[in-house]
Amino acid sequence: MTTTIRTHILGYPRIGARRELKFALESHWRGERSAAELEATARDLRAANWAEQAKAGLDFVTVGDFSLYDHVLDHIQLLGCEPARFAFRDDEPELARYFAMARGAVHCCGGHGQALEMTKWFDTNYHYLVPEFTPDTSFRLASQRLFAQVEEARRLGHRIKVVLLGPLTFLWLGKEKAADFSRLELIGRLLPVYGQILAQLSQLGVEWVQLDEPILATELAPAWQAAFEPAYATLASAGPKLLLASYFAPMAENARLACQLPVHGLHVDGVRGAADLPAVLDWLPAHKVLSVGIVNGRNVWRTDLDAAFGRLRPAVERRRELWLAPSCSLLHVPVSLAGETTLDAELRGWLAFAQEKLDELQTLKRALRGESIDWSDARRQVEARRASPRVHRPEVGARLAALGEEAGWRASPHAVRRAAQRAHLKLPLLPTTTIGSFPQTPAVRQARAAWRRGELTEAAYRATMEAEIAHAIRVQETLGLDVLVHGEPERNDMVEYFAEHLTGFAVTQHGWVQSYGSRCVKPPLLYGDVARPTPITLHWARHAQGLTTKPVKGMLTGPVTLFQWSFVRDDLPQATVLLQLALAMRDEVEDLERAGITIIQIDEPALREGLPLRPAARADYLAAATRAFRLCAAGVADATQIHTHMCYAEFADILPAIIALDADVLTIEASRSGMESVRAFAEAGYPNELGPGVFDVHSPHVPATEDMVRLLEYAATLFAPERLWVNPDCGLKTRSWEEVEPALAHMVAAARTLRARLG
């Protein structure tokens, strides 16, 4: 049998190789760039992305993956289910409504304009905006944006495949805003709109539509599983051929269902969902297209083409039509290696970003078609990484091997530590604090940029950061906060900064990946054994503590978050890498304590995000993650208070693991959901101290004292007030001082009001 082999991608990064979208968005929001100018930048970016795909020789370019802010938000508009609470006027432009839902309704007319909740996209560091559903939610085809993009791509002469979120995943991603109702009940109202969209795409001549249903890679409740067959039976006749796509984990028990649905093709994640492949080869009917996500869309290492070729051979032998693709959308990797001029040649040779991954697909396609392709250079690079001495540091392994079990446990239980900490810190009831970062002002960022370019000396840069810290301390003292922070001005990012100072990591110049909206991060490359050659934060913490008699919290990023927000090595078990990171950061914890910093926060906002989508893998992950955190924290005396912080995630299903961290104080994001999570912590009997966030840090809106008093009063009915702290949801780096100062003043006033009531 001759197999037809094609190549495609599930999606491409949207921000542009030089973050063009970020700058266009932010200047539009500042009022410096019109909507038309923003749309023009977006059009250029789409055209450039399609041109890359065409140039690489892909058989389709993908349309519908671009988004001005978030693809789930795009679907909210496409499907006409903007929450009624925004009370948009009929004549309000689509784009203004779009940004009002994303960022809060600065301009909104009388409606309740708080931004949509934001949460993690499956187990990634990308955040999507959460659709809101009630029994009254209706749907209609309400935006022509997608169709305009199809025409745009057509005019440019491309062969097109369109991508949409599948209807079940779209509902699943949302949140019910009414009691006694399941959003799955809305499927009957939603499907006709999908039908209309598919019909319109068909009229535009679109042959293939990829419907993303990544919930197939999760454990589905029976009702959700049962909803797939009738839903896809409805869509089957709508027009274009459908490629159902699952990614991020094995479909496992959902694999047979996916193979049997009435669609024309199935995309399988050939990296994280590789375990599905043998069964899918057996179960997927012969006439259907199989798309194998053979190139890793979640990591940046060059593909081992020999291994990939070997894994694809059985599929070639058994399929009539085989498509090759990255495992998932390339949204999660940087755009291109082309701009990386400072990475050393050896490391560079080990990497493939989005653009390079397109070429890998083509190479594999040609080889599978029987062309004689020489990839000996690629093979050499893969082998070089495996054998490179810079990856392996014997002393790191030796230190791990010598670790005793006791290293992971604090000397005394929390109750004993708590007494020692109270005696030492003498904090009031409901102590106030912040999560660590203060505004990263343009001046701070520019100073860092100038220092990096060599235009500012090391001494001048230090002095600038020290002045920034002094300012932050003065502001906090004036506001009357109880536990101060230095404000993290010296950090470009809470992960990248540490990566710059640890062995085993490299950082990129332009390896940006979208985190949410216009905000991006540059995940470091964790390629080798990790150690901490010299103290990292000590100087800044000492400087800050020297300026005040109030306690200053030391501020560190924990091992799990360092792992989760980096591109990590694939040649060691996760548990081992976590322990390496934990030991390196433990050295920092101990140095801070020795320097008299007796409150130390070890941030773990990515702990929940790292939870495997598949239940079978969860216990091992949680055991490794909690062990790493405890190892990092446990070297300090009873009187030293360890804090941790988590945000933008569902904590309810990992509460036992959070308790097992045994941090003395946990601060969490809680305000957007009205303290829902405090109830969960209370019900789980959370034994230590808790700081539920009382205001949203993503909104420019200054929170009112009364609102925070209300939230705190409510929290105090759920959780023992003597174990409650008062803090914002997360760090304040994205805000301005003009917003932060009144917000914190109101927060301190709220804490004092409640102290008086309770005291």
Ligand SMILES: CN1c2c(nc(N)[nH]c2=O)NC[C@@H]1CNc1ccc(C(=O)N[C@@H](CCC(=O)N[C@@H](CCC(=O)N[C@@H](CCC(=O)O)C(=O)O)C(=O)O)C(=O)O)cc1
């Ligand atoms: C807490 N969060 C984080 C996540 N992941 C991380 N890796 N880090 C996080 O903090 N995931 C969950 C959440 C996501 N939240 C955010 C919040 C804010 C940002 C953000 O603000 N990102 C910045 C980039 C930050 C950075 O690295 N800055 C560098 C370089 C800045 C820069 O662009 N410099 C200019 C020159 C300076 C100038 O003129 O302004 C340049 O290079 O051109 C730095 O400070 O040095 C963003 O802008 O998107 C991300 C995730």
Ligand SMILES: N[C@@H](CCS)C(=O)O
């Ligand atoms: N300390 C960090 C935590 C963010 S999750 C900050 O305040 O930005």
Ligand SMILES: [Zn+2]
């Ligand atoms: Zn946070």
